[in-house]
Amino acid sequence: MILPLLVFLCGVTGLLSLFVGSSEVAVFTGLTDWLLGRDSVSALVMGEIRLPRTLLALTVGAALGLSGAALQGLLRNPLADPGLTGASQGAALGAAAVFYFGIFPQAGAVAPALAGLLGAGLAMLLMLLLAGSARQSMVIMAGLAISTLTGALLAAVLNFAPNPYAMQELVFWLLGSVAERGLEHLQLLLPALLLGGLLIFTQRKLLYGLSLGEQVATSLGLSVQTGGRLIILGAALLVGTSVAVAGAIGFVGLIVPHLLRPFIGNRPDRLLAPSALAGAILVCLADMLVRLLPPGQELKLGVLTSLIGAPLFIALVWKERKRWL
Amino acid sequence: MALIELKNVALDRRLQALDLDLQPGELVGLIGPNGAGKSSLLNLLAGVEQGSGEILWQGQKLSSWSLETRARKIGYLPQRCQSAWALSVRDVISLGRLPWGDENLEKILCAAQQTGVEDWLDLAVDQLSGGEQARVWLARVLAGEPQLLLADEPLASLDLFYQYQILALLRRYAQGERAVLVSMHDLAIAAASCDRLCLLHQGQIQALGSPQQVLQKEHLRAVYQVEVELDLEVHPPRLAVLGPSQCP
Known part of the structure; x- marks a missing residue:
């Protein structure tokens, strides 16, 4: 029952998001003009600013929500965060390399995203090599180790910033935002969302079986190691690309699955699609809120989601703590 | 023909050169002290761990089967079970249908009725007591209708009434083409309910046969280092531990 409702809400949020911005624009005329290739101010605003921003917010949110649901199911831990794979920090390091060393100059505005994707991929590869064929819980340790390594490298890069502007640019980028990005970013994000989503959805049975532990899942004929x-891989692809495109947008992957769990009877396999949709809605709503705030120094989307997410996270830890007392 | 036959099966240092068979319609009890290899043997048969040697299922090599086919034939109830999520009892039982790729309501309900958990189908499993949960975990295995049911100490957290009920259920289950291999610590219960017993000691089979053949003072002295008083002729059989055996 919750899935159709979320699809509907996702559509409504996306549509509403097109109406939110600093200037008054005829939304539908602008969209039609942009689609038909007519030159007009509203076509420019819709095609270059609001549509990419809305679509990016939706896809980034979906990617984060889905990866959170998948990782929490796999690790059987409601406090697992998609950043655990090391992919987020890897992506940040990749993007930092662009700001400082100017790699991929031919890629233009997409360069940080491309380098971020590369960084995420490398970090993930290292993490998988380090975790080896051991139990799933080793993934947390390996992810933490790689995150620490990439975090240290990132700190070193910041330490030796060539000039304050490069540093400021990087720090703002790391705060997370879907503003000032174009449809070319979507071309990076969408295939990753589809492929990562596909990888995760094929393993739905495994997520369900793992509810009772790895022993039971194996005895039920599920390939725990390969499926895991x-x-x-799917989650890292989703998180890595999201961070590569939009910087760090925290707590979405952690909180969204948790909020939805009671509505789907706590089944990890039924949590995937609703988490993707709710993640999309949440990030899009948060981005609308960012745009609705008074003009001036823009509050970054990642900062807002963290400000909202952190108290929820604290409440979650509190509740979990009481459960085990 | 044996339902399942183990030939020279070994698992690192925990199991060594085991030869064992289970016939259709048999309830075989796996007994032995802690660390004897009971759980390892059940893990191996369930496919949770890979050992060496040959396991034949009605004459066919078990290793040639897909994981799914194996899971349809062999159901496994591990010693410790816990649900990471507050799943409903219905969802836990329907996990047993995973190898079949369905959530057959009739079979789920039937398994719930067999273990007496049908009134709690919509309750979250973590709201139940340990003994109640133990019956739900067993219902999960029954829902898959395996031909061979492996249960690792299924009586451990049950009160006397449900110990009796679950044993009677396993006894009924081991009929026709089906067989049950169950590990347990209570030797008197094992003697009363099992067709055959397999006494494990340090990863090897110390004795295999009818309760009368296996539960002999010298076997128990060698394995458990205790002196016992046995009367297997009465019903239910009586077994009392007199004290630790004297070192020779």
Whole structure:
């Protein structure tokens, strides 16, 4: 029952998002003009600013929500965060390399995203090599180790910033935002969302079976090791690309699955699609809120989601703590 | 023909050169002290761990089967079970249908009725007591209708009434083409309910046969280092531990 409702809400949020901005624009005329290739101010605003921003917010949110649901299911831990794969920090390091060393100059505005994707991929590869064929819980340790390594490298890069502007640019980028990005970013994000989503959705049975532990899942004929690696790969792809495109947007992957769990009877396999949709709605709503705030220094989307997410996270830890007392 | 036959099966240092068979319609009890290899043997048969040697299922090599086919034939109830999520009892039982790729309501309900958990189908499993949960985990295995049911100490957290009920259920289950291999610590219960017993000691089979053949003072002295008083002729059989055996 919750899935159709979320699809509807996602559509409504996306549509509403097109109406929110600093200037008054005829939304539908602008969209039609842009689609038909007519030159007009509203076509420019819709095609270059609001549509890419809305679509990016939706896809980034979907990617984060889905990866969170998948990782929490795999690790059987409601506090698991998609950043655990090391992919987020890897992506940040990749993007930092662009700001400082100017790699991929031919890619233009997409360069940080491309380098971020590369960084995420490398970090993920290292993490998988380090975790080896050991139990899934090792993934947390390996992810933490790689995150620490990439975090240290990122700190070193910041330490030796060539000039304050490069540093400021990087720091703002790391705060997370879907503003000032174009449809070319969507071309990076959408295939990753589809492929990562596909990898995770093929392992739905495994997520369900793992509810009772790895022993039971194996005895139910599920390939825990291979399936687990596919889920991590899919999640890292989703998180890495999201961070590469939009910077760090925290807590979405952690909180969204948790909020939805009671509505789907706590089944990890039924949590995937609703989490993707709710993640999309949440990030899009948060971005609308960012745009609705008074003009001036813009509050970054990642900062807002963290400000909202952190108290929820604290409440979650509190509740979990009481459960185990 | 044996339902399942183990030939020279070994698992690192935990199991060594095991030869064992289970016939259709048999309830075989796996007994032995802690660390004897009972759980390892069940893990191996369930496919949770890979060992060496040959396991034949009605004459066919088990290793040639897909994981799914194996899971349809062999159901496994591990010693410790816990649900990571507050799943409903219905969802836990329907996990048993995973190898079949369906959530057959009739079979789920039937498994719930067999274990007496049908009134709690919509309750979250973590709201139940340990003994109640133990019956739900067993219902999950029954829902898959395996031909061979492996249960690792299924009586451990049950009160006397449900110990009796679950044993009677396993006894009924081991009929026709089906067989049950169950590990347990209570030797008197094992003697009363099992067709055959397999006494494990340090990863090897110390004795295999009818309760009368296996539960002999010298076997128990060698394995458990205790002196016992046995009377297997009465019903139910009586077994009392007199004290630790004297070192020779």
